[in-house]
Amino acid sequence: MKRYFDTGNRAITEGAILAGCKVFAGYPITPATEIAENMSRRLPEVGGYYVQAEDEMTGMHIAVGASLGGLKTMTATSGPGYILYADPYGWALGCEIPIVVVNAQRVGPVSGITGAPGQGEFYIARYPTHGGNAETIVLAPNSVQEAFSLTVEAFYLSERFRMPVTVLADQLVTDGWETLELPETREEIEKMGLRFKEREICRGPVFYPFTDQLDVPPVVMGHNTGGTCSDWTPTDEGYDTEEVEWAHKHSYRLINKVRNNKEVIRRYEEHFMDDDPDVVLVAYGSPSRVMISCVKKAREEGLKVGCIRPISLWPFLDDLYHRKTNYLVVELNYDGQLVREVQRCVPTGSNVHFFGKCGELPSVAEMLLQIKQILNGEPLVRSDNWEWEAW
Amino acid sequence: MGKRIEVLISGFGGQGVVRLGQILAQVSVDENLYTTMLVSHGTETRGGYVRTQVVISDAPVDSPVCEDPDFLVAMSKAAYNKFKPLVSQGVIIYEPYYVEQDHGLHCRQISVNAREMAINELGREIYANVVVLGYLTRLLDGTLSKDQVLKVMLQKIPKFHEENKKAFELGYSLAVS
16 A cells, blocks of 8 residues: 555546546646646556547537547536536436546635635536436545545446446545555455446447346447437437337436435445434535534533434435434535435424535534534524524 | 644745645655645635645544644735634744734744745745745654655755755744744
């Protein structure tokens, strides 16, 4: 195992290379620029290709095209580019093309602030394109090391499910520096629990089968497969059709290959959840690091507080929120996104509160104050009198 | 070490704020300590605001936030004014050319005239961050070794090694009160 002190962007690059990524296409944007930069250096070393496009939409189209050509591919961006991915993301979902998409979230809306973290694309990652009729897979790292391992996992899932997988990071994870351990031997790779799946080629004649099963080989153009790919509803052999019956079958697969195989994706972390805590904190990504510190501090003070960190964000892990208690959801946005899903999942009689911060992480002290306000039955109020309960 | 050390460094883009954090953090990693470093900045390459937060610990670091810095290095007025309320028990090291000291604070404050020293002794302001690095290394004696900091500094700074070594010594040899 080799130890480095490096960024999440480097970790994502090395994860992609280890997973067998051979093509990167995209457009550099802070705080994901170094992914493009590092990939442009690393890919030629492993016989791969780096393409810088004229904008993000073209970048992802090229990446999706390369995957259709039979190579594992990745693209990376931030919020302003992720929204431009809407069209190619839809192609990749609809035509079941594996690709890994990294979004290093920064403060929004619109271009926001380049070098400051945000969590504004929780729902966009769930609904990255128009038309509905598809589930999505989203993983959220909270450290440099996890940015590495979840990138490897994203490639694995994208091959097995035949679809795009988003790694939803934030500026503090991608631009943040931490110890990064990279495996050098097969034993070290196994010890880290990393999973891999090689690219296979669908040889037809059924290219879009009416089934929820995993491990259907992806459609590849060329290679004498006879595979087809179009943005229209396909028959199972891949021909355009306007018959509603095929739309139903196609949608059934896109939705249920994910819904019926959720356990393959499922990842989360819990702390101090064994004694029915009075307050349960929930956060993903970089604020979850402060959350864990905060819960440890609260326990030292004798407060019955626990926390949940969803790592696989979508499909949402509804069952994690089965306890009837007080919840405090901490996010790097002011509008409250994750909190709405938690509210949907909790049993009747639970109280769901929201604490948002944007552009920088909240502190342990700030979070602890909110916990105490909840325990005392007081409204959550910011120092500038902005009531959090209004989410 | 037995505790967590928080170092918050902030100033303008181009002053070497991130480089300073990188060197300290890399030394900590080399000494098998747990280390995190967060970097936040504006859009500009030079002139905008930059902050780096380094946490060094002998246990895994959960929160990477410098909430109550042991060392706040303020290399601009904005940095000083924004982050001084965070420091309770720690030390503020500030650049007097840009910062006017707030005498109302209860924490220890040290003026390190790094800009002037860099200009007078080496002819360029660009070495000011390394003067501060030298001084910080002195304060962190016992946690990080001087030799190790110098070694990493030369790895991280590609050019002008002699000037940087001199700048480091200028800071390191300042009296620690």
